[in-house]
Amino acid sequence: MTSFTYIRDRVWHKINLSSSKCLFKAGREVIIKSVLQLIMLYIMSIFQLPFTLINTIEKIMNSFWWGHGHTNQRCINWLSWEKLSMHKSHGGMGFKDLSTFNLAMLEKQGWEFLTKPRCLFSCLFKARYFPTRPAS
Numbered sequence: 001m002t003s004f005t006y007i008r009d010r011v012w013h014k015i016n017l018s019s020s021k022c023l024f025k026a027g028r029e030v031i032i033k034s035v036l037q038l039i040m041l042y043i044m045s046i047f048q049l050p051f052t053l054i055n056t057i058e059k060i061m062n063s064f065w066w067g068h069g070h071t072n073q074r075c076i077n078w079l080s081w082e083k084l085s086m087h088k089s090h091g092g093m094g095f096k097d098l099s100t101f102n103l104a105m106l107e108k109q110g111w112e113f114l115t116k117p118r119c120l121f122s123c124l125f126k127a128r129y130f131p132t133r134p135a136s
């Protein structure tokens with residue numbers, strides 16, 4: 001968890017830069033979808049983030065969505081993050097479920113590794129971890 005705290009700090013910093021009191025819901029939706037959820041994109045494609053970190057970041061984004069992201073007051077979140085991360089046609093806001101998205105990004109890397117054995121990543125991985133196995 002401590003090696004990934006800079007991700008939480010970057011999300012917190014971006015929320016503090018944008019004043020949530022002056023933004024309407026549409027502005028907060030754009031910030032969450034295009035800035036906050038994409039901060040972790042590269043790291044999520046390489047590492048599986050700890051559940052506690054993902055849970056903390058989702059709580060921060062939920063607080064920001066309800067308009068009290070950078071205050072220490074306890075306020076009411078009218079819907080849980082699970083409901084907000086549902087597709088819009090099912091009554092949610094379409095935010096990404098970060099744990100599912102993290103697994104999908106890792107599975108994409110695994111699929112690339114299996115289907116493209118001649119790519120640079122596959123060759124480096126096989127040379128490092130399976131040096132006696134012949135290349136396919």
